[in-house]
Amino acid sequence: MGQVLLSIPVAFLVENALSSGESKEFIIDCLRQGNYAPLLEKSKDPDMDFADRLKTAEEMGDDWEEAIRNDYVFKFLHINGLKRLLRFRFGKEVDHDYIQENLTLRQLSIEPDKIETLRLLVSRQWNVIEENDITGEKTGQRTTVRLELKYQ
Known part of the structure; x- marks a missing residue:
């Protein structure tokens, strides 16, 4: 199977559910059964309407289950969606963990093993470019x- 492509609302359903820290199969079971409370009480956005986003997934044909199990790529991702992804998946906040300059996010410090995950998620529209820090070395x-928009 190729990469699962998700719309922004469905991708953030996946990200918010994953932010609960529960196992992937537990998350899938809760979403299938409409039992959202165990996920929402632990998620980064407890006010998200999971039922509405699951309806959107159905209408758009987005395979949220496969995305939870094996990851996905955004169909389209604007700058604010990218910042939201960084908060959900990587716990990074603008003006604290990185800076925004127009359509570029700079000085994002991230673990090397998470860079490929970030690239996978945003690669259709965003370049993830590794840089050296001010001292010219990778920091620990x-x-x-x-992160730069590919087509400006």
Whole structure:
């Protein structure tokens, strides 16, 4: 099977559910059964309407189950969606963990093993460029990256 493509609302359903810290199969079971409380009480956005987003997934044909099991790629991702992804998946906040300059995010310090995950998720529209820090070296267990819109 190729990469699962998700719309923004469905991708953030997946991200919010995953942010609960529960196992993937537990998350899938809860979403299938409409039992959202165990996920929402632990998720980063407890006010998200999971039922509405599941309806959107059905209408758009987005395979949220496969995305939870094996990851996905955004069909389209604007700058604010990218910032939201960084908060959900990587716990990174603008003006605290990175800076925004127009359509570029700079000085994002991230663990090297998470860079490929970030690339997978955003690669259709965003370049993830590894940079050296100010001292010219990678900082310990983190790498500084820049995210740039591919087509400006």
